[in-house]
Amino acid sequence: MKICVLVKEVPDAAVEKRMDPSTKRLDRSGEKNLNPFDTHAIEAAMQIKEGGAVDVDEIVAVTMGPESAVRALHKAVSLGADRSVHLTDPALAGSDVCATGYALAQVLKAESPDLVLLGQQSDDGECYTVGAVVADHLQMPSLTQVIKIDVQDGKLRCERQAEYGYDTVEVELPAVISVGDAINEPRYPSLKAIMGAKKKPLDTKSAADVGIDPSRVGEQGSRTAVLAINPPPAKEPGEIIEDEDTDETVQKIVSWLEERKLLA
Amino acid sequence: MAGQWTSASGRAPGEGAPRAPAPPFTREHEDFRQVTRSFVERELRPHAQEWEDARWFPNEVFRLLAAHGYLGLKYPEEYGGQGGDYLHDAVFAEELARCGSGGLAAGIGAHTGIATPPIWKFGTEEQKRRFLAPAIRGEKIAALGITEPGAGSDVAGIRTHARRVDGGFVVNGSKTFITNGVRADFVVTAVRTTPEGGHRGLSFLVIEKGMEGFSVSRKLDKLGWHASDTAELAFDDVLVPEENLLGEENRGFYLIMANFQWERLLMALGAVGSMQATLERTLEFARERRAFGRPIGRHQAIRHKLAEMALKLETGRALTYNALRLFAEGHDAVREVTMAKLKTQRDAFEVADAALQIHGGAGYMKEYEIERALRDLRLGPIGGGTDEIMREILGRQLGL
Ligand SMILES: Cc1cc2nc3c(=O)[nH]c(=O)nc-3n(C[C@H](O)[C@H](O)[C@@H](O)COP(=O)(O)OP(=O)(O)OC[C@H]3O[C@@H](n4cnc5c(N)ncnc54)[C@H](O)[C@@H]3O)c2cc1C
Ligand SMILES: Cc1cc2nc3c(=O)[nH]c(=O)nc-3n(C[C@H](O)[C@H](O)[C@H](O)COP(=O)(O)OP(=O)(O)OC[C@H]3O[C@@H](n4cnc5c(N)ncnc54)[C@H](O)[C@@H]3O)c2cc1C
Numbered sequence: 001m002k003i004c005v006l007v008k009e010v011p012d013a014a015v016e017k018r019m020d021p022s023t024k025r026l027d028r029s030g031e032k033n034l035n036p037f038d039t040h041a042i043e044a045a046m047q048i049k050e051g052g053a054v055d056v057d058e059i060v061a062v063t064m065g066p067e068s069a070v071r072a073l074h075k076a077v078s079l080g081a082d083r084s085v086h087l088t089d090p091a092l093a094g095s096d097v098c099a100t101g102y103a104l105a106q107v108l109k110a111e112s113p114d115l116v117l118l119g120q121q122s123d124d125g126e127c128y129t130v131g132a133v134v135a136d137h138l139q140m141p142s143l144t145q146v147i148k149i150d151v152q153d154g155k156l157r158c159e160r161q162a163e164y165g166y167d168t169v170e171v172e173l174p175a176v177i178s179v180g181d182a183i184n185e186p187r188y189p190s191l192k193a194i195m196g197a198k199k200k201p202l203d204t205k206s207a208a209d210v211g212i213d214p215s216r217v218g219e220q221g222s223r224t225a226v227l228a229i230n231p232p233p234a235k236e237p238g239e240i241i242e243d244e245d246t247d248e249t250v251q252k253i254v255s256w257l258e259e260r261k262l263l264a
Numbered sequence: 265m266a267g268q269w270t271s272a273s274g275r276a277p278g279e280g281a282p283r284a285p286a287p288p289f290t291r292e293h294e295d296f297r298q299v300t301r302s303f304v305e306r307e308l309r310p311h312a313q314e315w316e317d318a319r320w321f322p323n324e325v326f327r328l329l330a331a332h333g334y335l336g337l338k339y340p341e342e343y344g345g346q347g348g349d350y351l352h353d354a355v356f357a358e359e360l361a362r363c364g365s366g367g368l369a370a371g372i373g374a375h376t377g378i379a380t381p382p383i384w385k386f387g388t389e390e391q392k393r394r395f396l397a398p399a400i401r402g403e404k405i406a407a408l409g410i411t412e413p414g415a416g417s418d419v420a421g422i423r424t425h426a427r428r429v430d431g432g433f434v435v436n437g438s439k440t441f442i443t444n445g446v447r448a449d450f451v452v453t454a455v456r457t458t459p460e461g462g463h464r465g466l467s468f469l470v471i472e473k474g475m476e477g478f479s480v481s482r483k484l485d486k487l488g489w490h491a492s493d494t495a496e497l498a499f500d501d502v503l504v505p506e507e508n509l510l511g512e513e514n515r516g517f518y519l520i521m522a523n524f525q526w527e528r529l530l531m532a533l534g535a536v537g538s539m540q541a542t543l544e545r546t547l548e549f550a551r552e553r554r555a556f557g558r559p560i561g562r563h564q565a566i567r568h569k570l571a572e573m574a575l576k577l578e579t580g581r582a583l584t585y586n587a588l589r590l591f592a593e594g595h596d597a598v599r600e601v602t603m604a605k606l607k608t609q610r611d612a613f614e615v616a617d618a619a620l621q622i623h624g625g626a627g628y629m630k631e632y633e634i635e636r637a638l639r640d641l642r643l644g645p646i647g648g649g650t651d652e653i654m655r656e657i658l659g660r661q662l663g664l
Binding site: 031071074075078189190191192194198 | 284291292295296299302303332333337341346347348352
């Protein structure tokens with residue numbers, strides 16, 4: 001069995017995020033990191049491999065992104081992936097979710113994995129959608145927000161985090177599964193793994209290498225356009241009730257709550 | 265949020281973010297730093313208070329560290345090490361300062377930083393298999409025994425004596441202030457092997473737990489480093505076999521000197537890590553705590569204190585990283601290492617003292633951990649060569 005894990009390079013969580021008003025895209029200068037949710041996807045792949053219920057031949061980390069995204073691949077490999085593929089091409093810049101999903105699916109077609117794992121959301125775009133788009137292009141079943149995976153008779157039994165409780169779903173392979181952070185606790189990569197990551201095979205692919213139709217990617221090929229970006233309205237200052245006469249204060253609070261129908 | 269590659273949670277933006285590498289560190293070291301910081305913060309720090317109160321951290325900590333490779337960062341893979349180098353150990357030493365317990369960091373540091381390096385550098389193949397490999401696996405805990413009741417700064421005054429007998433040595437004497445001394449499975453011990461005093465005639469023996477006549481006479485109580493066990497050791501006609509002689513007989517003084525530079529660098533790195541952590545939390549406090557209608561950090565007296573703290577941190581970091589670079593490149597760095605050790609130890613204590621002042625009454629309370637840092641850091645100007653001895657070394661370097 002072959003598992004591909006989609007990983008994305010995102011601005012580090014501790015870096016203040018800023019939109020670039022000219023491009024209406026996220027300002028991606030500053031320190032970057034591997035998308036935290038994707039570390040859980042790699043760990044899920046590792047646990048399937050180490051669980052022994054199926055033979056996993058290899059785990060391949062796949063990313064689409066600029067040159068710097070190589071570091072996200074190195075991190076993915078330090079966590080256990082055997083090799084990685086980097087899709088990078090100026091033509092891809094500015095792709096929206098559909099374009100990103102299409103481009104990644106083209107890479108995956110060339111790899112023909114039995115299972116595609118990915119994080120349920122990225123730390124920056126937070127669209128929660130790439131998994132579904134990829135699955136559609138690959139004509140594979142898709143499960144999202146999965147927090148438990150068991151291998152049974154060549155199929156996967158998964159628990160999905162639903163709004164109230166959990167769904168238990170069985171899915172046949174090949175499939176695309178996005179995972180939540182409750183699924184596992186990613187391991188700490190050892191120094192040896194970090195140093196060894198650069199030595200593992202890494203394939204760099206252009207859009208043409210994987211047969212991407214240029215009219216379907218990039219800013220031009222995206223069918224959504226961000227028109228404007230507005231900060232949320234500033235919060236109105238709260239009302240401070242000074243406690244001079246406690247009975248009166250309580251009365252004021254109760255009527256404030258009643259006006260807003262907050263008391264049943 | 266889990267994910268060991270993410271930076272530590274709960275920080276304001278900009279603080280604790282992975283940083284651009286400062287020489288001698290590279291990208292790879294900063295990646296390793298990020299993982300290490302997260303390890304220290306999640307696996308060690310939550311236990312600091314408990315272990316301080318217990319005056320002991322459990323031996324299992326060594327197993328945990330070993331499982332993640334931390335006890336063998338700089339050691340070759342053939343002994344179970346990670347195959348890294350001094351700089352990786354340096355990253356670990358700096359980040360370990362964030363564990364919240366100077367004693368815990370000291371116990372780990374004594375094992376990886378001072379007790380096992382002499383075996384790696386001077387041990388025979390057989391000694392490396394017997395002592396270094398299990399130490400890297402966390403199965404055997406190591407201590408270094410040099411100081412004696414009558415000999416500290418003046419190493420030449422060592423009186424613990426080893427008399428040659430058939431097949432080995434018979435050791436008599438005592439050691440004191442030995443970190444990990446209570447729990448150690450073996451103590452790399454400096455002994456006198458010739459009747460005449462002075463620098464000549466010192467040798468090293470690996471003395472093992474369970475050898476007849478070797479005992480822990482006292483677990484010492486102390487100002488700080490509460491989680492660490494500091495012991496007085498007694499040797500009463502201990503028969504130590506020949507194969508436990510480390511390095512050449514009567515050449516022990518060189519062995520002591522060989523590791524001093526690294527020990528002092530580790531202390532400087534620990535101080536830098538500690539100043540960084542202290543500055544971060546004090547800045548946070550100074551932004552939040554209000555007095556006379558504004559955050560206390562907006563009062564000039566406090567703002568200037570913080571500026572001084574930041575200056576001490578940056579000076580210490582610059583001196584230490586430079587000394588580390590020279591050392592790692594294999595240059596003679598005695599002068600630079602001595603300066604880094606001298607400058608950072610007193611400064612780290614003063615930074616903690618300023619932090620305590622800025623925290624006001626809260627700083628005096630246990631729960632803010634500042635008082636602990638202050639107590640722990642007071643050892644810096646004493647251990648690993650006192651400030652006075654550092655000034656002596658520097659003064660002599662000036663030709664005086
Ligand atoms: C403020 C803002 C608003 C945006 N609004 C829209 C919009 O409304 N519509 C739209 O179509 N696009 C939008 N985009 C662009 C969109 O975020 C990105 O183009 C696209 O990559 C979506 O990915 P995501 O990170 O949100 O994916 P998610 O679906 O949140 O990511 C889930 C998982 O997909 C995988 N993944 C995502 N991207 C990659 C990648 N490049 N390489 C490998 N794996 C990957 C990761 O495993 C990730 O965990 C917006 C971008 C910004 C900054
Ligand atoms: C918590 C703790 C843990 C320790 N762990 C270890 C360990 O694991 N292994 C180990 O071997 N040792 C250990 N030590 C011992 C430590 O290295 C010594 O305490 C230190 O080297 C100083 O020696 P001393 O205490 O004998 O002081 P002394 O040498 O007696 O010094 C007393 C004072 O005299 C000053 N002085 C001495 N000589 C001169 C001089 N020539 N000129 C001017 N002033 C001078 C000193 O600076 C100091 O102020 C530890 C100590 C402590 C407190």
